Amino acid sequence: QSALTQPASVSGSPGQSITISCTGTSSDVGAYNYVSWYQQHPAKAPLLLISDVSNRPSGVSSRFSGSKSGNTASLTISGLQAEDEADYYCNSFTSSGTYVFGTGTKVTVL
């Protein structure tokens, strides 16, 4: 199972919106609405941001939103803040009954 494809880095100024893409195949991202997103700060465990493509768990800022079209899912961060500087990973359930992560995106707040 190949990793889902994400851009290596995305940057934006405070207050701006950025979008991170996550491209898979018809056997994973395109097959189910089981795409989730995780934020990871250096030397910390990942933190769940989005489940089931677009559901935001309680406690997660409304500035984070998710969507999906075909084999590509997206995470949008609006009103970018300094604390959003971190690595972001998508994940999808697959038709093989396994899970696959994205390659990861480093977000830099300029």
Added chain:
Amino acid sequence: QVHLVQSGADVKEPGASVKVSCKASGYTFTNLYVHWVRQAPGQGLEWTGTIGPSGRHTGYAQNLRGRVTMTRDTSTGTVYMELSSLRSEDTAVYYCATEPKDTYGGDAKYFDYWGQGSLVTVSS
């Protein structure tokens, strides 16, 4: 406060085996799937496998099949991941994470709570 508490760092020689543990504090995960995810230094997250509530069902990443074994001790509520025939490329932080139930009682297909990570270093 929910915590998944993992075993400490370990150093192993190539060819050896390592066993990492994960136990919940503050809640019970006896009815949940537990997953293991690893992260090599400076690299991304990699799903390695999962174990079901009773321990009877397991699923592993294809590239680790034959070397990885996940078990759980239902009496103590502890989940284990054992990796054998260790290679230098197995050097990583290993995380356990739980998969919650969805609103219909099914398995939700994402990971909500994560352990603090256990660094496994493979070196001669």
